[in-house]
Amino acid sequence: MIKEKIKKIIDKQFDCAHCKQLPEGVEAEVSTVENLAFGHYSTNVAMRLAKDLGRNPQEVGLELAAKIREAAPKNLFEKVEVAGPGFINFFLSAKTLQAELSEIYKNRKDYGNINVGKGKKVIVEYSQPNIAKKMHVGHLRSTIIGDSLANIFEACGYKVVRWNYLGDWGTQFGKLIYAYKQWGNKAAVKKNPIEELLRLYVYFHDQVKTDATLGDRGREEFKKLEDGDRENRALWKWFREESLKEFKKIYKTLGINFDVWIGESAYEKQMAPIISELKKKGLAKESEGALVVDLTEENLPVALVAKSDGASLYLTRDLASARDRNKKYKPQQIIYVVANEQTLHFEQMFAVAKKIGVGSADLKHAKFGLVLGEDRKKLSTREGRAIQLEELISKILVLAEAAIDKKSSGLSAAKKRKIAHAVGIGALKYNDLKENRNSDIVFDWERMLDFSGNSAPYLQYTRARLNRIIKKAGKVYEVDFKVLNGEAEFGLIKKLLDFPEEIKKSAETLYTNNLATYIFSLAVLANKFYETTPILKEESKAKRAAYLALISCVSEVIKRGLNLLGIESPEEI
Ligand code: ARG
Numbered sequence: 001m002i003k004e005k006i007k008k009i010i011d012k013q014f015d016c017a018h019c020k021q022l023p024e025g026v027e028a029e030v031s032t033v034e035n036l037a038f039g040h041y042s043t044n045v046a047m048r049l050a051k052d053l054g055r056n057p058q059e060v061g062l063e064l065a066a067k068i069r070e071a072a073p074k075n076l077f078e079k080v081e082v083a084g085p086g087f088i089n090f091f092l093s094a095k096t097l098q099a100e101l102s103e104i105y106k107n108r109k110d111y112g113n114i115n116v117g118k119g120k121k122v123i124v125e126y127s128q129p130n131i132a133k134k135m136h137v138g139h140l141r142s143t144i145i146g147d148s149l150a151n152i153f154e155a156c157g158y159k160v161v162r163w164n165y166l167g168d169w170g171t172q173f174g175k176l177i178y179a180y181k182q183w184g185n186k187a188a189v190k191k192n193p194i195e196e197l198l199r200l201y202v203y204f205h206d207q208v209k210t211d212a213t214l215g216d217r218g219r220e221e222f223k224k225l226e227d228g229d230r231e232n233r234a235l236w237k238w239f240r241e242e243s244l245k246e247f248k249k250i251y252k253t254l255g256i257n258f259d260v261w262i263g264e265s266a267y268e269k270q271m272a273p274i275i276s277e278l279k280k281k282g283l284a285k286e287s288e289g290a291l292v293v294d295l296t297e298e299n300l301p302v303a304l305v306a307k308s309d310g311a312s313l314y315l316t317r318d319l320a321s322a323r324d325r326n327k328k329y330k331p332q333q334i335i336y337v338v339a340n341e342q343t344l345h346f347e348q349m350f351a352v353a354k355k356i357g358v359g360s361a362d363l364k365h366a367k368f369g370l371v372l373g374e375d376r377k378k379l380s381t382r383e384g385r386a387i388q389l390e391e392l393i394s395k396i397l398v399l400a401e402a403a404i405d406k407k408s409s410g411l412s413a414a415k416k417r418k419i420a421h422a423v424g425i426g427a428l429k430y431n432d433l434k435e436n437r438n439s440d441i442v443f444d445w446e447r448m449l450d451f452s453g454n455s456a457p458y459l460q461y462t463r464a465r466l467n468r469i470i471k472k473a474g475k476v477y478e479v480d481f482k483v484l485n486g487e488a489e490f491g492l493i494k495k496l497l498d499f500p501e502e503i504k505k506s507a508e509t510l511y512t513n514n515l516a517t518y519i520f521s522l523a524v525l526a527n528k529f530y531e532t533t534p535i536l537k538e539e540s541k542a543k544r545a546a547y548l549a550l551i552s553c554v555s556e557v558i559k560r561g562l563n564l565l566g567i568e569s570p571e572e573i
Contacts, residue, residue, distance in 0.1 A: 001114075001500055001501065010028040011028055012071060028045040029045065030090075040497075041090040043087070043090075044086070045088070046064050046082070046086045058086050060086065062082050064088060065080050065082050068080055076092070076096055077096070079091045097490050100497055101553065102481050105549050111496075111556065112499050114155065114500050116507070117157040117159075118158075120157075121331040123333070123335065124153065124160060124161070124337065125164075126147065126163070126164070127146060127258075128338070130168075132239050133243075134194055134198065137379060140371070140389055141368050142338060143251075144429045145337050148564065148566050149335060149507075149512065151564045151566060152503055152512070153507055155564060158507075160259075163259070164260065165321065166240075166261065168240055168264055169263060169268065169317065170264070171222045173239075174221035174223070174225060175205075176197060177221040179200040180197075180235060184196070193243060194243055204218070254425060254429075255425065256566075264317045267317045267320035270320035270323075271320060274356070275316065278305060279291070281355075292305065300344070319349065319356065319358060322334065322349075322361075322363060323359060326360065327359065332361060335510065340368060346363075346367075366510045368438065369437070369441065371440070373387075374443065374445075393428070397421065397425075400423045400424030400427065401416070404573070408573055423570075426460060426569075427448040427455055427456045430565060433513065433516050434454060434513055436511065437511060437512070456562070460569055462526055463569050464572050466530070466552075469536060476549055477545075479549040484550065486533075488528065488533065492522075492525050492526065499561070502515050515565065519558055533547060
């Protein structure tokens with residue numbers, strides 16, 4: 001990456017004993033500049049240095065810039081300038097930009113694959129729906145964000161384990177089994193598994209209001225399940241399988257895959273050892289019959305690790321699971337993509353995990369906000385009923401089909417359907433991934449599908465248009481980028497250069513919005529470029545070839561970028 005090259009040149013200036021002036025731990029930071037009037041890259045190192053030396057920052061900047069100019073390879077920069085309070089701005093030369101583009105063009109299919117994660121492993125846990133319940137929009141956000149983060153880590157060279165942690169254990173299954181035995185029947189569950197199980201569960205809770213002893217019945221059934229009672233085990237297994245079938249339908253529509261499917265139930269056997277270890281190490285103590293870990297030092301409320309009836313808990317299962325993942329996979333990081341609402345849970349879990357020691361992986365909570373309707377209230381149907389995930393997905397697909405039907409009139413029905421699927425699901429995912437995940441997102445159907453706004457369809461359509469030009473032009477045989485010398489071309493090349501860095505940043509911060517914004521601004525530049533540059537009408541053969549090669553790089557980066565967000569990019573629209 002050219003940015004790294006610049007950083008090395010700057011760092012070199014601090015190599016000699018005499019000028020080792022950088023304060024301890026401070027590294028020269030090179031940042032990419034958006035406004036090309038201020039160059040392509042910039043560093044504030046002179047200002048940091050001046051502060052430390054008690055000198056005038058501009059003066060230090062001028063001295064440093066002079067040294068850099070001298071040390072830099074000839075023709076790398078057009079100029080190196082000091083601006084404002086001491087920023088050093090780097091303007092790449094035309095030659096450098098052309099050479100960089102030539103590299104990108106040669107490896108365009110792989111461009112954006114970086115190796116910062118080589119030899120490292122990361123577990124990305126996402127989706128995590130609960131058995132016998134509907135997958136809801138919160139799970140949808142986790143699914144979309146987690147899948148994209150996993151793709152991004154892969155592009156960075158990490159070995160990624162895509163992990164689905166199913167909510168398949170807990171006392172609620174005792175209640176469900178009781179309700180099924182009492183009021184349920186096989187045919188009804190077979191016909192509509194999740195809906196029927198949910199109905200039974202809700203019915204159970206209604207009945208508890210008038211018959212308090214039912215609580216005990218539920219607990220008894222759960223105890224039997226824990227003890228391996230055959231009938232209960234079989235029922236639980238069946239409910240689980242039926243639920244998984246439904247989840248898998250949704251994953252198929254969304255194009256989501258996992259390497260590991262494991263439920264909370266898998267850690268049941270590891271609970272007792274964890275609990276006794278917590279006791280033995282003096283970390284947990286009895287409190288009103290339950291077992292708790294004090295987290296005063298961490299400024300957190302006590303963590304409950306076992307209930308008074310001995311039942312294990314969500315947090316304890318998470319501890320067991322974290323230890324197991326560390327042991328089996330030896331990852332450097334475990335990322336939990338879970339809603340903001342569970343922040344306290346993860347803070348407590350991570351704190352207890354640290355005390356007891358579960359392994360060396362960094363545990364990180366990648367949290368996200370709610371999904372809201374257009375009115376910024378809970379997402380609901382016109383009648384005010386909470387909208388279900390399946391309805392939401394089919395609605396976006398119907399809308400996308402209508403839009404594509406209009407837009408792609410020349411294509412066959414089958415092709416149109418495929419494109420509409422990519423556009424609809426893309427719209428859904430992009431609407432999520434373009435926002436800072438901590439904020440709530442709004443479901444504004446029109447904006448999501450707006451072909452001229454900041455949306456997946458806009459990006460997909462931009463690329464399809466570029467492809468149309470490339471296809472029309474036919475094969476390009478020889479390219480020499482030396483003929484490219486306009487502002488618009490240089491702007492596009494610089495934007496292409498930023499791609500690997502945006503990927504790296506996303507993996508470091510666990511945010512996808514910067515990458516989404518990047519693809520959007522690349523597409524805006526590309527649209528501007530071909531609206532002002534008549535590529536196919538260009539008379540100079542050499543120029544035409546270079547333009548075409550440039551837009552193939554852009555097309556490839558838009559595609560790769562979308563794919564990293566888990567979004568397909570149809571060749572034509
Ligand atoms: N199944 C849980 C839910 O739907 C989310 C699980 C989150 N992951 C975890 N390791 N606790 O709320």
